[in-house]
Amino acid sequence: MSGRFRTPSGGRVDRRRTIRFTFDGKSYQGFEGDTLASALLANGVHLVGRSFKYHRPRGIVTAGSDEPNALVGVGVDDAHYTPNLRATQVEIYDGLVAESQNRWPSLNFDVGAVNEVFAPFLSAGFYYKTFMWPRAAWAKLYEPLIRRAAGLGRAPEQPDADRYTQVYAHCDVLIVGAGPAGLAAALATSASGAKVFVCDEQAEMGGSLLAEKTAVIDGLLAADWTAKALADLAARTNVTLMPRTTAFGWYPHNFLGLCERITDHVAKADPKLPRERLWQVRAKEVVLATGALERPLVFPDNDRPGIMMAEAARIYANRFGVKPGDKALIFTACDSAYRAALDLKAAGVAIAAIADLRAAPGGLWVDRARAAGIDVRAATVVTGTSGRLRIDSVSLAKLGPDGRTGASETIACDLLLMSGGFTPSVHLFSQSRGKLVYDEALQAYLPGASVERERSVGACRGISDLDTVLNDGAAGGSGAAQAAGFAGALGGTFAVHTDSVGTDGFIGVTPHGGHPSKTRAWIDFQNDVTAKDVKLAIREGFRSIEHVKRYTTTGMATDQGKTSNMNALGLVSETLQIPVPQVGLTTFRPPYTPTTFGIFAGQSRGDLFDPLRQTPIHDWAVAQGAVFEDVSLWKRAHYFPRAGEDMHAAVARECKATRQAVGIFDATTLGKIEVVGKDAAELMNRMYTNAWTKLEPGRLRYGVMLREDGFVMDDGVVGRMAPDRFHITTTTGGAPRVLAMMEDYIQTEWPDLDVWLTSTTEEWAVIAVQGPLARKVLEPLVEDIDLSREAMPHMSVREGKICGVPTRLFRVSFTGELGFEVNVPAGYGRAVWEAIFAAGKPYGITPYGTETMHVLRAEKGFIIVGQETDGTVTPDDAGLSWAIGKAKKDFVGKRSLARPAMTASDRKQLVGLLTVNPKTVLEEGAQIVADPAQPIPMTMLGHVTSSYWSTTLDRSIALALVRGGRARIGERLSVPMPDGPITVELVEPIFYDPKGARLDA
Amino acid sequence: MLLITCPHCGPRAELEFSYGGEAHIARPIDPTGLDDEAWATFLYKRSNPKGVHAERWRHLHGCGRFFNVLRDTISDTIVTTYPAGQPRPALPSDGKENAR
Known part of the structure; x- marks a missing residue:
């Protein structure tokens, strides 16, 4: 037995299969095929929740996804808990655990119901009026209180233990809704051979036919006809039936989001199955058969x-x-x-x-x-x-x-x-940006002109009698097949015996004779909005339904006013004495019903949240105990701590070793682009500020690239490998946008240039060997390359072999020391790295990470694009005027550099900062002012872009952008901080070996 | 998600493409010959129409090529697509003042 209110026979539940579940801790029984709502009703349970604002006892109102009241939390534990599910859609299974929401301590006795006493103060817009003062109390007192008192379910605190998947799919015709119109459409359209998807939010397809007892279709009782239709469709290989699948959103160009619920109704789900699946369906044609909702x-x-x-x-x-x-x-x-x-x-x-x-x-x-x-x-x-x-x-x-x-x-x-009466479900049509038209006779908005390739059939376009609904569905289905390019779809007609229930109805508030201020008639159950609230909003001057909605919150609950919108419109129309269409209509937005975050995240959780890029040397660094940081999608070794070392100690040791002996650094993440062709040098001249024509093969040059607006976009060392071949390096994160911009110019502005670009970032492993002993480490490993100072000066490149592997060996330094960057094919990266490391052992070779790299380059005043620059910095601002080819007639960004604002003397310019107290390390991003005693808001002159402790100099150093900075060198300025202002002296932005003697060693 | 027909590859989903701003704005042959006003117009001024907009897209995760698209900014309807370098195709609605 499953409850006193179960009829002795009948219905579509399986009476042989008893299901046990609990609601608020109490055990109940139902039958397979029951929803939580039907099973509770069978047990005489109507009270299932408390209302949002007044904590009024609330019961089950509907039998579908429009349910405003019966919201429950479902799940045996927090990791499987879903709040705010509609009991009318939750299928029961053995062991289901459900609970009511928004009540304490119990559903029958809810302390929050005291809000009822205060109801006169909780009218429309009460939170705008009541909680105005004192201002500070809002965040600390009122908001937390209101949030606790008013509300729906609780959010689970454990990570979601379920899996979700995402699928892309294409079809000729997507039919949304498998009631009589949808089924008739599916039969017609699939007869043409078109690939058809049919989705329906319910567990069982058939819609209103499932509750039909007397109607006869083509000689069959409605239930039998439905079973036959579904069996026919299932047997057609071009038809995919998707029950428990809600079409929740319509996006441009017939792209629909469907949420398929796969395991929520199963007691012991196959662990291989996801809980839900997001279908992203591109349909040539869409047939909306979404039915109507009772008001x-x-x-x-x-x-x-x-x-x-x-x-x-x-x-x-x-x-x-x-x-x-x-x-x-x-x-x-x-x-x-x-x-x-x-x-x-x-x-x-x-x-x-x-x-x-x-x-x-x-x-x-x-x-x-x-x-x-x-x-x-x-x-x-x-x-x-x-x-x-x-x-x-x-x-x-x-x-x-x-x-x-x-x-x-x-x-x-x-x-x-x-x-x-019934309100046509035009939500998806409206989402598709189709125009809705008000039908006076039906007192309903109906689909008007389409924007997308779709058509509505049946009750969702105001047709209600079963015979006309079926025939309309068939006609729509064949029309959709034809529009999708499939001839021969037969509309057909159905012989139906049924009796019309007409189209009468009512919108607004029924006459009741009660005192207007003492009676409360609910329009929006879920947000607890009464007719009184709507009238108050109108009295206070709100006219448009969009404003009334926001002020009263009617229609703004999770059900988006499925049951309430038309009554609110009717009331506003009556009160203002204007026709309904003039009141306006609020916008329908996705999702049609609340949708889990899980399907949108899909597999993009944890390690799979973002693609991960690792260098060939990554595992070696892991084995060495490196601490990593994220740089764009790359994992980069940040520093290599030894036992007992913190970051500060490790970085100090790494810096010292590199300055005094030799360090090894994984620079593989540098972006790399190969530029090849007869016009390669011409393209380089146009893209970079520098002059390239006279750069000899075998030489390197530091290049600066601007956007057309004149601001620094990227920089990097470029090698000329041959007269028609350049090897560009870019910043770690910058390679895609540099390549995209160069491609843009080649393809659209200068298609006459004979030049080709190839991304080679992933082709080369780059091993930087830096320090006074770098040459000694590499010399024994290379073949055919003379590393001597005379044969291979600073800023040169040689091709040859290292450890038997082809290499492009750069003599270049981002540390200020004698340095090399060994480019080898990525597959050899790890082996060559280990060989160099072994060869460097006698010299004390020390691996260093990005933090040490940053400190060493800052000591030399080398900028990092994206740290010293922020998209508003010109080459001159960054002290890079020397890198501009003055004789060049044009390059990308050149004309912009001549605009008045770009040459103003008070632009922010790169300077060095030395704190007066050498032990103080500034915070990056801190503001710089002249007078820290000036009242807030102070005049901000600039900001700190880089700041480090320099072990080499035994003091702090910083780089900054300061208004008119170069002219202020020698001045003292202030960096105001919570603990008080820090006095700094402006210096040249180079702290170590200003003459560059060590580079040329 | 828009469905965009690459003139070289056929219809593909929007996520294969990157947007490239308004089309048919050629970089001046001799930028130095332009006064500041004219250069600023080239750099920053865009038509931003309510209606059919000629814009550049690149089939980034496909053939990699830039091409042009006529898109109605009201409905997101794509009127046509055509290779970079070709003139903007004439439309039946052209000539009528802001047809929409």
Whole structure:
């Protein structure tokens, strides 16, 4: 047995398979095929949550993804916990653990319900008005309090233990929704041979057909026809059926995001399966068959547990075999609720009465209700309800022709069903940027002109009767196939026996005669917004629905106002006495229903968060105990600590060894580009500030590259390997943008140049050997290369062999010492590195990391692009005027350097800084001012770009950009810090071996 | 994600491409001959139309080539694509004042 409210038979649940689960710690039973909502209702549980603001007891309102109230947290532990799931969509399985939210200490007794007492102070925009003063209290007091008091589920604190995957897919036709329209469309379009995807958010496909008991389609009962249609589709190899898959977002050019839930409904999931899969589908044509959502009626106290949508109650009875109560009263503005009343009566629910808002309801369904002995009351409204944790009675009153309500009568019941008609689901259509058109007769927005290649079929475009829905779906399906280039799709027509329930409905607030300031009729259940709040917003001057929405928060909850938007529009329209279309319509945005972050992250977690780049020498550095840092996507050895050393000690030792003996450094991450062709030198002349024509093969030159706006973009040493061949090096992170910019000019500005670019970053391992003993280390290892001072001066390059491996050997120094950079094919990088390291052992060769590299270059005043420059620094600012080929007529950025602002004398210029106290190390990024006593905001003259402790000099050093800096050399300025100002002296930006004697050793 | 037809490779997803700004802005042959105003216009002034925009894209993770795209900035519809160096194709709506 799975609950007192289970019907003896019927429904689509599997009564042979009992499922045990817990809700708020209490055990319940349901059947396979139940949702958490249907299983709880079968056990007589309506109260499932507390409301957002007032902590009002709330129950299950719908049977689908539009559920505003029944939000639950699901998961056995924090690593598998998902908050804010709709109980109407959660499928139960053995061992499911679910809990209610936003209540303490318990759902039945919730302390937060004290907010009800303060309700008069919690009206629309209360947080804008109430918590204004004192200002400091907002962050410390009000906001935390409000956040704790108001809210939905709690976020889990453990990392998500589940896996998520992402798939790209293409199809000819994507059909969203597998109700009658969607299935008919799928049958028609797939008959053409087109590749068809059909997705539906529910576990079982069929939509409204699954709750249909009497309709007959082509001679089959609706359920049998649905089974046959699904079997037909499943047998077609060109059709992919995707249940439990929500089309949540529409992106440009028919690109849709689909979330497939794979294991959430399974007790013991195959560990190889992901929890969810993100489908990114590019469809030639899209058919929207998204159906319609029933609207609540807005009347006083319409939010108690036990008040639900009439059609939802019908679905629980017909599809799940669950009676949502013993005795129901029905409040309606349309015929479909009569159909629900009759089905519920057949399921064993007593119908107390049908209160019909309409003055003179009539026709087939009304007659049938009367014939069944149901008390049908025309022109009758609900004026109030009672019952604390569950509705126990309803007050009805007659509605006079003048709109006034008469005396009220109280009727006992444990279920109140409401129906204000149906709202077409135009969310995805609107996301596709299609224009919505208001239909006065239907009181609904319908899809108008398309922007994307799509069409809407069935209830989502305002068609409601089953026969027309099926035929519309078939026509849309064949139309989509034809539009996708597949002829021969047959629309066909269906022979359907069913009875129309018409299209009546109501939007806004039903008349209730209650005192306007004392009655509360909920429009938005999830955000706790009442009609009173909306009216207050209008009184305070808000007119556009966009403003009313933001001020009252109506429609801004996680359900995006699926049940509330039209009623809010109706109320604003009525209050302002303007037509609905003039009130406007808020924008529908993705996701259609809340979607996990997991599917967007996919596999990009932990080590896979970003691509990782490692040099061939990486593992050697790991074995040596190097500490790494991230430089763009590269892992670079930051320093090599020995036992007991901190970074400071390691860097001091590495610097000293390199200055006094020899150091070895992995410079493989430098970007490298090979420039080849008859016009290679011409391209270099145009791209770099320097002059290249006269650079002899075998020589190196430091090159500076500007953007066309004149600011430094990149720098690096360039070798001329042959008259028509250059070997460019770039900054570690800069290679892609340098290559892209050069390609841009070659392809689009100078296609006449005969020159080709190849990225060689990954081809070469680069081993920097630096220090006075560097030559001694390398000499025994090289063949065919004379390393002597005379034969191979500073800034030259030779090709030959090292350790038997081809090399481009650069004599170059980023340390200020005698230095070489050994380029070898990357595959030999590790072997050559180890050979050099072994050869250097007798000389005390010391591996150093990027921190030591930084200190050594700063001692020499060598800039780093991106540290001394920030996209607003000219070559002159950085002290690189010498690198500009003055005789060149043009190069990228040259004209910009002549603009007045670029030559102003008060530009920020590179200088060195020495703290007056040599032990003080400045903070990089710290501001520089003339007068630290000046009131804030002080006049900022510049900032510190690089700052280190220099072991070589036994004091701190820094580089800075300072306004008119070069003219200020010798002056003292201040660096204000929290502990007080630091006095610094401006010096030339070079601290060690200014003549460069050591380079030429 | 836009679907962009590379004139050399065919239709591909946007993530294979990089954006290159407005098209048909040629670098002046003799920049030094331009006054500051004219040079600034070349550097910074862009048309930013509401409607059809001629823009450069590069099939970065494909053939690597730059090409031009006419894209409607209102609807994100791509009207046509064509190789770099070709003139902007005439459209039926051309001549009407800001057709959209």
